[in-house]
Each structure stands twice: as C-alpha cells, then as structure tokens.
Amino acid sequence: MAVPATEIKLPLVTEASNAETLIKGLWRENPVFVMLLGMCPVLAVTNSVINALAIGGATTLVLLLSSTVVSLARRLIPKQVRIAAYILIIATFVTATEYALQALSYEVHKALGAFIALIVANCAILGRAEAFASRNTVGKAMLDALGMGAGFTLACLSLGVVRELLGNGTLAGVPVFGPAFEPWVIMVLPPGAFFVLGCWLLLFNRLRQRRERRT
Amino acid sequence: MIADAAATRPAPVEPEPISGTRMVVALGSIGVMAAIMLVMTYLGTLPAIERNRAEALEQAIFEVVPGAAARRGFEVRDGRLIPAGDPPVPPLYYAAYGPDGGLVGVAIPAEGQGFQDVLRVLYGYAPECQCIVGFKVLESKETPGLGDKIETDPVFRANFVALDVGLDAAGAFVNPPELVKRGEKTERWQVEGITGATISARAVTRILGDSGAVAAPLIQRNLEALSDGGSGD
Numbered sequence A: 001m002a003v004p005a006t007e008i009k010l011p012l013v014t015e016a017s018n019a020e021t022l023i024k025g026l027w028r029e030n031p032v033f034v035m036l037l038g039m040c041p042v043l044a045v046t047n048s049v050i051n052a053l054a055i056g057g058a059t060t061l062v063l064l065l066s067s068t069v070v071s072l073a074r075r076l077i078p079k080q081v082r083i084a085a086y087i088l089i090i091a092t093f094v095t096a097t098e099y100a101l102q103a104l105s106y107e108v109h110k111a112l113g114a115f116i117a118l119i120v121a122n123c124a125i126l127g128r129a130e131a132f133a134s135r136n137t138v139g140k141a142m143l144d145a146l147g148m149g150a151g152f153t154l155a156c157l158s159l160g161v162v163r164e165l166l167g168n169g170t171l172a173g174v175p176v177f178g179p180a181f182e183p184w185v186i187m188v189l190p191p192g193a194f195f196v197l198g199c200w201l202l203l204f205n206r207l208r209q210r211r212e213r214r215t
Numbered sequence B: 001m002i003a004d005a006a007a008t009r010p011a012p013v014e015p016e017p018i019s020g021t022r023m024v025v026a027l028g029s030i031g032v033m034a035a036i037m038l039v040m041t042y043l044g045t046l047p048a049i050e051r052n053r054a055e056a057l058e059q060a061i062f063e064v065v066p067g068a069a070a071r072r073g074f075e076v077r078d079g080r081l082i083p084a085g086d087p088p089v090p091p092l093y094y095a096a097y098g099p100d101g102g103l104v105g106v107a108i109p110a111e112g113q114g115f116q117d118v119l120r121v122l123y124g125y126a127p128e129c130q131c132i133v134g135f136k137v138l139e140s141k142e143t144p145g146l147g148d149k150i151e152t153d154p155v156f157r158a159n160f161v162a163l164d165v166g167l168d169a170a171g172a173f174v175n176p177p178e179l180v181k182r183g184e185k186t187e188r189w190q191v192e193g194i195t196g197a198t199i200s201a202r203a204v205t206r207i208l209g210d211s212g213a214v215a216a217p218l219i220q221r222n223l224e225a226l227s228d229g230g231s232g233d
Helices: A018-023 A039-045 A049-072 A079-104 A106-115 A117-121 A123-131 A138-168 A190-214 B002-008 B020-064 B154-158 B198-221 B223-232
Strands: B070-077 B080-083 B092-097 B103-113 B118-126 B131-139 B178-180 B190-192
Touching (some): A039 A049, A039 A106, A039 A138, A039 A190, A049 A106, A049 A117, A079 A106, A079 A117, A079 B020, A106 B020, A138 A190, B080 B223, B154 B190, B178 B198, B190 B198
Antiparallel strands (some): B070 B092, B092 B103, B103 B118, B118 B131
C-alpha cells in the first residue's frame, strides 16, 4: 500500500545550536582537512589564490543552494530515489553556476577548466545532502552548507596561498619576493599540491592531538 | 541455544512501501523544475557570455598578429573571402592591418579535440613569410598544471613566433607542422613539445596543421581582397 507523503517521518539528527552548526565545518568537521572530501578540485585547481577562491566560492554556492532545496523537499522525495534526485538537484545548480561564472569572468572560467563541471561529483556536496540537509530544517541545512562551504574555501585558500607564493613568487598575482626569487615550479604542479596538503594535514593533526591531550 | 538467540533477535524493519507513481512524480517534478531553471539561467546569462567571448576574441586577434592596429572580419563564399555580412557567417577570418593600413596578417579561429574536451584556439598567419606568427587558447578544459601548459610554457609558445607553413605550387604544405620532443627541434616547421602535456601539445599541432591546410591556400588566393579591406574599415 502506498504511503502518503505526510506520513513519512525523517529524524532530525542534530540538536546542535545554530552557531555550532555553522562553525563545525571550519575546524571540527572541515570537509578537506578532517573528512578528506572533494580532493579532486582541492589538488588540481589550487595553484593560485584566485583559482582557489573561485572554486571555493562556486562550491559554497552550489552547496548552499542544493542543501536548501534538498531540505525543503526532504518529505517529498521518496527514500528509494533520493540519490538520483539529489544528483539532479546538484547538477542543475552546478550548470547554473557555470553559466553565471562564464558571464561574470571569462578568464576565471577559462582558468578553472573542467573543474566547475566536476563540482557535480564533489562528494562533500552529496555527502551533506544525504547526511544533513535531508534530515534537518531549512535553516539548519543552510547554516551547515555555509559552514562547510567556508571550511572548503578556507582549505582551498590555505593550499592556494602557499602554492602561489612558493611556486610563482606572487600572491593573487602581485609579486611578493622581487626579481631575485627563484620560483619552486613544483609547487604549482600536481606533486606540489600533494606536498602542501600533506603539510597542512600534519599541522592540523598535531594541533588536534595537542588540544585533545589538554582536555 | 541458536534457536533462542534467533527468537530474541528483533525482527528486521521492513522498508515502507512507496508507490511507483509517487517515485516517478517526485523525480519528474524535480526534472521539470531543473529544466525550467537551466533554460532561464542560460537565456539570462547568454548576452553577457557572448559579450565576454567577443571581447576575448577581439583582444586575442591583436595578440596573435604582431603589429596589428585594426582588423576586419571576412567570411568564405564560393572559395572567395568577402567582408563579413551582418550577421556574419562562420568560419570567419580576421584580417589585421598595421598603422599604415597595410595587411600584416590574418587571425584564424580553429578547434579540435584536446585531452579532455574541444580545444578552441586562435592563431595568426602572416602571408608574407607564410608562417604562423602567434597563437592563443580561447577555450580549453585541459588539465590544470599539465595540459594547460600549452598556454603558459614559454618554450612551447616560442614555437609560434615564426612556424613555417609554406605552400608548394599546388597549394599544399611543403612541410606540415610536426611535433618533436623537447630539445629536438631543428627545423622551422617543427613544434617543440611539452613534457607531461604530450597529448595537448599534439592536439595543438594537429589543429594548426588541419586548419592551416585549408586557411593558408585560401588566404594566398585572396590576398588582394584582404589587402583592400584595410582601407574600408
């Protein structure tokens, strides 16, 4: 027998305060440094500060819009087809974001290449839709998306700053070290991304362990 | 014992039955809303996207033809190059003129399959030296850090300062552009490749070769029409 939409009850999984929901993505549940999600754009596109900000901003926008819609429609989407529905929602917002970026800045869109389209496959976004937005109110889902998006952008920026500074001697295109600086070209290449990510993870884990020992 | 354990184990929770119609309606509704939103976004952003593309193309024309001060679009009709109409009919050739109004080169858009997607480029052809004198990527989805070196690698870019694409009496290349390994370039028609971006470098060489094989003889046959265009723009 078919069950009417109003009878489907999904648990509200979080009782955290709004502030906790917002800031957990920055540190405690950072999608890159803690959950290691969305590695493809993090490693590939963060060879400059501008690219890091652009991919972070685009991902945050898609995360916010898709989480809002998933949360709004959470009682209307049957569990059996939820993943297909979420992917359709996410793909729609990614395509719309790509058009918007192309209209706003041709150069940034060109620099990001295929990676805007690949936001569809960013597991951080599908993960938040499935684990959080589909079980929480719209307000909480939006706060979670904003926090996670900010955490993702911060992580991209952490890599972008180091890679551009050492690999190019510039910061957002502005020369920092002067003409005598010999750039470490490897930093703007894929191996440099792994190296810098490894260093940030090491630092993050050390800080986390130190904090745990204190408590 | 085993029977007792089985008896005390909680019964598995049966998933709530949902009608097929409801699943179809849910997915269908999302699909329709997605379609409406995408079409609206596309139509809303199209003027700005086209304006950005036109600006990028305009800038690129003056980059790929050194010494250009003005340009005029030409379209192909019956094997002849004539000033582009309104609206212009692609493929377009952009004749570039120096400050004195003389023809200094022709900027030619070309495209072909790159490593990940279609690669759109613009290159400059100088009829006087029968060589390619500039090259710029207009649209690319090549891998950042690897394939996108076709835009940034100075040695690769230096290939297109004077790449020989001379024609024989029959209008075919004497020597078509040929990709060689880094450090092995000995001839003016050879393109020095990029380590780690072989497929993208090969794609650029192929695109320029295929496009140049059509464009170079066409330009040489229509030099008079192209040269006259400088005074009319």
